[in-house]
Amino acid sequence: MSSQAPHNTLLIPGPIEFDDAVLQSMSHYAEVLSESHVGPAFVKTFGETLTLLRKLFQTTSPTAQPFVISGSGTLGWDIVASNLIERGEDALVLHTGYFGDSFAAALETYGVRATQLKAPIGERPSLAEIEEALKQKPYKIITITHVDTSTGVLSDIKAIAELVRRVSPDTLVVVDGVCSVGCEEIAFDAWDLDVVLTASQKAIGCPPGLSILMLSGRALDRFKSRKTPPASYYASIANWLPIMQNYEAGKPSYFATPPTQLIHALHTSLTKITSRPLAERFAIHAKTSDKVKAAVAELGLTQLATKPENQSHAMTAIRLPQGMTAPDILPALLKRGVVFAAGLHKEIAPLYIRFGHMGVSVTEPGRNDIDKAIAALKEAYAEVKQAKGL
Numbered sequence: 001m002s003s004q005a006p007h008n009t010l011l012i013p014g015p016i017e018f019d020d021a022v023l024q025s026m027s028h029y030a031e032v033l034s035e036s037h038v039g040p041a042f043v044k045t046f047g048e049t050l051t052l053l054r055k056l057f058q059t060t061s062p063t064a065q066p067f068v069i070s071g072s073g074t075l076g077w078d079i080v081a082s083n084l085i086e087r088g089e090d091a092l093v094l095h096t097g098y099f100g101d102s103f104a105a106a107l108e109t110y111g112v113r114a115t116q117l118k119a120p121i122g123e124r125p126s127l128a129e130i131e132e133a134l135k136q137k138p139y140k141i142i143t144i145t146h147v148d149t150s151t152g153v154l155s156d157i158k159a160i161a162e163l164v165r166r167v168s169p170d171t172l173v174v175v176d177g178v179c180s181v182g183c184e185e186i187a188f189d190a191w192d193l194d195v196v197l198t199a200s201q202k203a204i205g206c207p208p209g210l211s212i213l214m215l216s217g218r219a220l221d222r223f224k225s226r227k228t229p230p231a232s233y234y235a236s237i238a239n240w241l242p243i244m245q246n247y248e249a250g251k252p253s254y255f256a257t258p259p260t261q262l263i264h265a266l267h268t269s270l271t272k273i274t275s276r277p278l279a280e281r282f283a284i285h286a287k288t289s290d291k292v293k294a295a296v297a298e299l300g301l302t303q304l305a306t307k308p309e310n311q312s313h314a315m316t317a318i319r320l321p322q323g324m325t326a327p328d329i330l331p332a333l334l335k336r337g338v339v340f341a342a343g344l345h346k347e348i349a350p351l352y353i354r355f356g357h358m359g360v361s362v363t364e365p366g367r368n369d370i371d372k373a374i375a376a377l378k379e380a381y382a383e384v385k386q387a388k389g390l
């Protein structure tokens with residue numbers, strides 16, 4: 001039984017419902033507050049957290065390097081843009097929704113030339129289009145949004161990484177995994193990825209506030225061979241690399257104060273996640289996603305991503321019928337104790353809603369969150385349809 005006060009079920013694409021143990025670990029003051037962030041107990045917790053991340057990303061490469069830095073997922077874009085590419089260099093940004101535009105804007109902030117390869121809403125650029133784009137210019141990095149949270153489109157990062165290695169081997173493969181790490185399969189070593197960036201509050205199931213990255217040895221070499229200094233101070237890999245290495249080696253180290261409570265929460269969450277086979281975790285997210293998508297189809301509704309291979313397992317973007325908008329149906333869902341998100345893609349935001357299915361709501365079926373949400377969706381949809389005379 002959860003010890004949390006009764007509350008509406010949060011099923012937006014992050015932040016998500018919390019595990020009790022994750023929340024409780026944040027009030028563990030004796031180890032966190034009364035002992036400093038460079039005291040042995042905290043150094044141990046932080047060091048173990050970094051090692052647990054290697055498990056989550058399925059990397060055993062001694063040259064891969066995890067980073068956990070106070071900030072949100074967005075900080076990951078600044079870290080990539082200010083360290084792994086330089087002013088005037090080219091980045092290829094694969095666009096499957098809102099987050100491609102934002103990553104491109106972050107790159108441009110640092111003087112990087114970002115070329116976006118766009119697909120219609122609900123689609124993703126094809127491998128043939130990506131291959132053609134890669135042959136146009138020597139791109140320093142390619143960025144891929146693994147799950148675009150604005151559209152629910154899943155990208156095939158394994159196939160894209162293979163393609164990049166074949167046609168443009170020096171291009172770093174950078175994955176925005178903010179809405180995928182912890183629920184979609186990611187094999188950092190086997191797929192030969194260079195950067196996967198994420199955040200604490202989506203499928204990892206912690207409160208917001210941590211920017212989390214895994215960098216390959218190739219990405220670190222790229223950083224070390226920069227011609228110009230990093231283009232930022234707080235986001236500089238030069239400042240954070242020794243800190244992360246020291247913590248993992250059990251040595252106290254300081255650049256900027258880490259968010260001690262959040263690190264405890266992340267440690268708790270990663271310990272739980274990695275205590276079971278990851279394949280099982282990915283499978284239950286896929287199965288739950290199939291169930292949600294089947295229920296949506298049964299209601300006669302469609303998704304933004306129409307092709308099954310384009311559909312993420314983290315969330316479902318549900319297109320509303322003509323005459324119904326997100327502000328019509330979200331209150332009817334809330335009345336039934338379920339919180340979904342409105343649309344985010346600026347061209348069609350009012351015309352769809354987003355149902356997030358990640359973390360404990362999925363891995364602990366006893367909570368009944370998903371079945372409750374499916375039932376609420378059926379009822380709310382029928383109610384609004386009737387009210388609108390549709």
Ligand SMILES: *Cc1c(COP(=O)(O)O)cnc(C)c1O
Pocket residue numbers: 014072073074075099145146147148149176177178179199208
């Ligand atoms: C949520 C999200 C972000 C931004 O993360 P914040 O923690 O809100 O800064 C970036 N990319 C994707 C794919 C996301 O889902």
